[in-house]
Amino acid sequence: MLKCFSFFMLLWSSGVINAQTFFHGTIASGGKPLTDITIIVGNTGRGTKSDTNGYYLITNIPKGSHHIKYSGVGYYTHNVRINFTTDTVLKNIELSESSSQLKEVVVTGVSRATELRSNPVPVAVITKQQMERTVNNNIIDAITKGVPGVTAVTTGPNVSKPFIRGLGYNRVLTLYDGIRQEGQQWGDEHGIEVDQYGISRAEVVKGPASLTYGSDALAGVVNLIPYVPVNNSRVVTGDLTTDYHTNNGLIAASIGLAYKPSAWKYALRATAKSAHNYRNAIDGYVYNTAYQEYILSGMARVDKKWGYSQFSATVYDNKQEIPDGSRDSITRRFTMQVAEGASDDIKDRPLAPQDWLSSYGVTPIHQHIQHYRLYNKTEVKLGNGLFNSMLGWQQSVRREYNHPTLPQQAGLYVVLNTLNYDFRYNLPSLKGWETAIGLNGIYQTNTSRDATDFPIPDYNLFDIGAFLFLKKSFGKIDVSGGLRYDTRHIDWPDFFVGTNASNRFEQKADPNNSTGSRLQFPEFKHIYNGVSGSLGLTYNVSERLLLKANVARGYRAPNITEIGSNGLDPGAHIVYLGNRSFDPEFSLQEDIGLIAYLNDADVQVELFNNNIQNYIYQSRLDDEQGNPVIIVPGNVTYQYQQSAAQLYGGELTVNLHPRSMKWLTINNSLAYVTGINKNEALRAQSNDAAKYLPFIPPLHLRSQAKAGLNKSYGMFSKICVIAGIDMYAAQNRYYGLNDTETATPGYTLVNAGLSSTIKTRAGKPLFDLSVQADNLFDVAYQSNLSRLKYFEYYSTSPNGRKGIYNMGRNISFKIIVPF
Template sequence: MTVNNAPLAYATVALNGTQYGTTTNDKGYYEIKNITPGNYTAVFSSMGYFTNRIRVIITGGVPVTQNAELKEGSSKLNEVVVTGVSRATELRSNPVPIVIMGKKEIDQHVNNNIIDAITKGVPGVTAVTTGPNISKPFIRGLGYNRVLTLYDGIRQEGQQWGDEHGIEIDQYGISRAEVIKGPASLTYGSDALAGVINLIPYIPNGQDGKLNGDIITDYHTNNGLIGSSLGLSYKKNDWKYAFRATGKAAHNYQNKVDGYVYNSAFQEYILSGMARVDKKWGFSQFAATTYNNKQEIPDGSRDSLTRKFTVQVAEAANDDIKNRPIAPQDWLTSYGVTPLHQHIQHYRIYNKTEIKLGEGVFASALGWQQSVRREYNHPTQPDQAGLYVTLNTLNYDFRYSPQVFNGWETSFGVNGIAQTNRSKAATDFPIPDYNLFDVGGFFFVKKSIGKADISGGIRYDTRHISWDDFYVGPNPANGFEQKVTAADAGAKLQFPNFTHIYHGISGSLGLTYNVSDRALLKANIARGYRAPNITEIGSNGLDPGAHIVYLGNRNFSPEFSLQEDLGFIAYLKDADFIAEFFNNQIENYIYQSRLNDASGNPVIVVPGNTTYQYQQSKARLYGAEFSFNLHPRSVKWFELNNSAAYVVGINQNEELIRQSNGAAKYLPFIPPLHIRSELKLKLQGTYGVFSKVYFRAEADAYSAQNKYYALNDTETPTPGYTLINAGIGSTLKHRSGKTICELFLQADNLFDVAYQSNLNRLKYFEYYNASPNGRSGIYNIGRNLSAKIIVPF
């Protein structure tokens, strides 16, 4: 596949209405094997280019060579998506709001993690952060277990309820991200109340018998982040293999208010491998990943006068917070990890198989994951973990898509998870040892009638969760608590036994009306369902890494939402415009609130840690996202991309609002109005070894957030701010046309603005009621210059 006679990498090739498809390699080559003879329409597409459709005739035993020339454009309506549908389908026919980010767009955003790249590229997606490396995705103001994160279509399970760790996925190994907004992904599970983020890894498609790969190097000046990744791929006949090894390390980040933020360094190491076989009957893919992260735990303690960060060296009554020693300067720029840190390991093995049964397709996915999470918070006994839990998860998914009958595409199946969570040799126990089994069945249907595409379905889920009596008692060996039996001396019951079955029905119905080839209207209504997670119903203890004592409520009911979406999309010759509106009414919405006593003073269960109690009420979220991108065909070197996202979260507990004099009117963790504008200049032609040269300048503006959950100072108002970012990129090529490397240079927060995002948890890490400089809490990252080089081979 080519553009202006130059190879086009990572483009999509699909035979319309079938399961046959692939992507081009870095040289523009592709190959689809074992195709049933017949007449097909081959669809060639890629982000930033107009789709090309070519009729091809496949005859048995005779190879067919078909090149396609794509013209530059911006239409994404014909892009093929795989998330949340019965068969791979075009974006234009899906009534559910969905956004696609390809490898090219992901590469151009130099970030600390994959979630940050998505928040920059997808309006309506934000993240709750705890420093630069920890980002929990939120979609339209909803996050945690309400966002279903998938890795290659398999749901990611790794203690999502925790605030202080991110997604255990290699950002360098992702070739594509698909984001669904809203509770309309029937085919993946009940928890997707907010939406789905599907992170799809690279599948090799190079020349037979040749080893291909890339080396990626990433450096950031602010926290000294050094990232390196080696990817290898090999293809021989029907088999494809891929392997990637990634390492990242960073010292503490900095800003002009706090200087270096003590205990925000991290180390991360990831390995992944894949083997896939494609046959006439379909394909089978085996993959495994291992993730190892050591992330320091900031607590925000400081010297009261100098505001320099201090180090905890004692515990309990011996810990004088006001007289802790100041963190030495060499600790602040060290790549070593301090004794107070969390250690997260995640292991995954899975298989995906598709078998063609006549004109129908049977698909299965089976996976096993283990998440091991340890948090070390004892300075006098640094090898003793405060929190130590192991979560084992079995994923299963079976579905069948019958032959298309009279234009009706259908799919049905069953999927879910089985989990066990166990505490190990720890001193703090925020959640019990629980067993969980989740199963759901779905039916999905789609049909095109004239200019209208109609799709929808229904799903039923049931979840069984239980735990036995959980006792804790004194540990003479270390002076802390440990897990004990009821018969042990000093035993106290921390988690009484619990058994419950949750169940719910969800569904969606949507319509896409094709006004023309370039404009369409979309409408969708969906009912979502989510069972309470373990911390919401079972928590009763300190999570050391979050510095929060969680208190749950075992009487909580499941959440049910009813969301309406309305969208208009127009991809014109010189511009594209997207407007999406949503209204989401949620029954039994669960949220965190700081706990105060009858006198209005914060409840302190563990000194130096905040106590939060989960609440439940009706809630409403509504808002809109807009995108307007200008790309004149007569001025090919010019692009102006603009977006805006706005959401309001209303707490509908009228009694609580009245009692709190309006302090509880709004929901917590709601992002403010966000406006992003990017000017991009793309130089045409080549300049020596440089080609595809671009310059970009970007303004990220966040309005003040004055609609916040103020009860018990759970949240405080957040001033608005504007960040200016800039970047330059180019592909370097040899005279022979071979790519030498891709180079990306980026400057974020160019003017070093001091700001706090209202979704930054570190904003509330403060030990004093007032400070000499009038600043409270920890600020976000300051100016950061970064460089990334991708060397293919």
């Protein structure tokens, strides 16, 4: 009765009951309604998603015979043909569960939504359900746990920079809802400015994706797709998520609201996180790793016959402490900086107060990262074609406070403004060819404000590129590829630095009155150009066996720190020296893959070989005697290098789902990459030390068993038990010249978890509960991708341990309350 009432209310609200064809029904699995299932009606351009009750409604379907496709993550795709001869068609569908993702539809790195099975480029998907069933410190954490070949360079638990197959920083393009994230990603010491609780799925392209995105997608793309509500009623819906971590006392709360009164739908989310210093068995509490994070996001979207238009905005505010690793040489307890310059003896500082180590407050030595985003995405149906546009504005404000004698004075204070634009047109299909053309890029300005350190100049950047993408199926073979041309203009005027008479620190000087100041960044103008492209095919041997091959040429212009840096980044504790003569990087990567969906297992093999011209990387700068060059006391000096490089390796995934034990899945993955430095001049100094590239992850094996119990036990239902191991081999292939990196021992981490839906006696779900234990046996380890490993000021240590260790045992609790 309620469904009938809802249906006729929808007819009445449309105002055109006699002029439309109404196609509606419910979607379920095992008698339970399914939400967020996609329903597409042939080539009509009509489609929708099921709501929280499994209900769907599509209007304005032309009469005639149409192919209907029902698809959703974790379920077999259901196809049916329906002849629409009446005004109202009712179709209730039952879907079967599946652990295979072959039918998963992706939108990243392609011209239009494409099934994974037909895409020759390696792409991985992390769903909202997968993210909700695990507890993570940040969104990049969730991705590294779920995608083989993706790792992260970290500076503590809340700072993670994504790396794909050994390449990171500006080589990995991070997108938010398809818009390139611009937050001064050249810096080591702050993470991605995104709300992890507001992401519905993440798509990862492993390999050059410059074809559709241009510069900075040399290694691949991480596309973070925010949640778009699908509710169709005039009722406010949402969820409340809370997190607590025992190791660093993380307390997090996030509330999301959604409302759809008409053709418009609205969503709002607010998130707050706070954590004190993390700890491990070697270091105890790691001083100055606490943080506070606040995020607000909102969306308004209208869906019409002609397409849709969506307006979104986000506000991000993060205060993150800055560890420097200074300690007492005997007790190895952490010390705190209280003086500066000649008065600051880094090996004779006072001990950090004990009550500060477990305090949620932020110390004077910290950074303040703010990020603001406003954008519009619009899709317009033009006959059988589709036009998409995106216009966005972002502002990143980054302040780093490193003056204990003057805590209100920022050492680094830069403001980055970015305008994003993207226009693309999917032409009508012609003889089976799907064709798309596009134009996109950014305009960017960076300005230093009231600061004392100036690692990069003020600069202007304009980037534009055009592409052509083609796709066609020839029987069992799907072919896709295209070409792109990019140009980037970057310039800055003379940048002078003088002395501030009031505090004796340096300050930005007036270029029109440079008396008594020095020229830190001479004027610079340059134009970088690049051609990129790809060509690949998928051979559908059968419905369950696929072979893939792809070759792609990627392009990346040097970033601002690589060509322009000349000073201290106080948050990184590094003096960077760039090179104005650098050329763009170009890569040529070959990928081959095999996917087999068997009765009791999914098997996926991906192999790659990547040759890079003009590869840019950091190397510690030493003098002629082999001693580190110290320009600023207590800070290491790194100079950028450029040479040829080669990276090769692959990933193997074997997911077991025995039909005789439908309650059990065992997911296994193996990832390996080797990075070869082809700089012959450096290898001539020491072939062993300079043979390999920096920041290359070791061999990584992950295995996880998951048991799902379909029965209810009192108030507990949908019980899921998870146990797994992460094995990291020793990394003895590292960039060791001038002790830039050192060997890293291998280690194994054991993790376990339990999740369940808590319901009332009447069977109504109340909330979802997850309990997870990471590093269950409190193993003391150092990741070779942790920058804190190298925060050490002594040549010897009384306990034989040097640098800072990663987080110890952490038991976390998550509660999600839907409403």
